[in-house]
Amino acid sequence: MYINSHRGQLQPADGPAQKEKHYLSLHLVKVLSDEPFIHDWDSATWSEKEILLIRRKFACDCKAFFETWWLRSHILGSLQIIDDFNLRWLLKALPVKTPPGRPRKAPKTKPVDESTDGQYSVSHQLVTLARNPGEVVGWRVMVRKESTNDNGEVIYKNFTGVVRPWTEEGERYFWVVEFDHQAGPDAKLDVEELAEVINYTYRSRYPFFQPSW
Structure with a gap:
C-alpha cells in the first residue's frame, strides 16, 4: 500500500499540507493476510485474538514497527482502508493534552475559515x-x-x-x-x-x- 509514496512519487499538486492526508507516510505497509478484522467498539479492551490477528495481517517497514511489533499510524491507516477500522471514533476516544498556560486569546481580526489549512x-x-x-x-x-x-x-x-x-x-x-x-x-x-x-x-x-x- 502507498506504493507511490514508498517510491517517493508524489503528485505535482500535492504540497506539505496534502502529503500527510493523501499519502500518510513514506513507508510501505504489506498486507500478509486477508483475514477480516472485527472489533466491538462498545468495548474499551482488546482481546489477545484481535492483537495477534493484526500482527499476522500487516507488516510495516518503519523502524517503530519492528521495535514494538504493534499498532503504528501506518497500520491503523491500512486497517481503516481495508477493514473499515473506525479510526475517527478511536481518535475521539483518546485523551488530548490541553495546551499549557492561559486560554487562547480571542483574535483581533475577523475570524477566517481554517477548514482548508x-x-x-x-x-x-x-x-x-x-x-x-x-x-x-x-x-x-x-x-x-x-x-x-x-x-x-x-x-x-x-x-x-x-x-x-x-x-x-x-x-x-x-x-x-x-x-x-x-x-x-x-x-x-x-x-x-x-x-x-x-x-x-x-x-x-x-x-x-x-x-x-
Missing part, C-alpha cells in the same frame, strides 16, 4: 505544539507586526525569522523567533501566538523549509 490550522497547531514542542524548531516563519507611518496611519509589516528552541515557565511553553538581519528584537511567543504565526506563514505561502545556501 490542514495541519497548519491554528486549532491543529495548538495540539501539535503542546504535544511536540520541538517539532517546529528551525522552521522559517513570517511575523506580521502593526505600526504607524509618519502620517499616523496604521500599517502592517512582515518580518521573517527562525523558530528557536522553547523554554518552559511553570506549565507554559515559550518559543523565540529570531528575525533575519536583526530586523528587530527576538520575539517571545506563547503557544497560541506561535500557532497563529505558523498559520499566517502558511497562508502567506512563505516556505517553512528553505535551502541553507
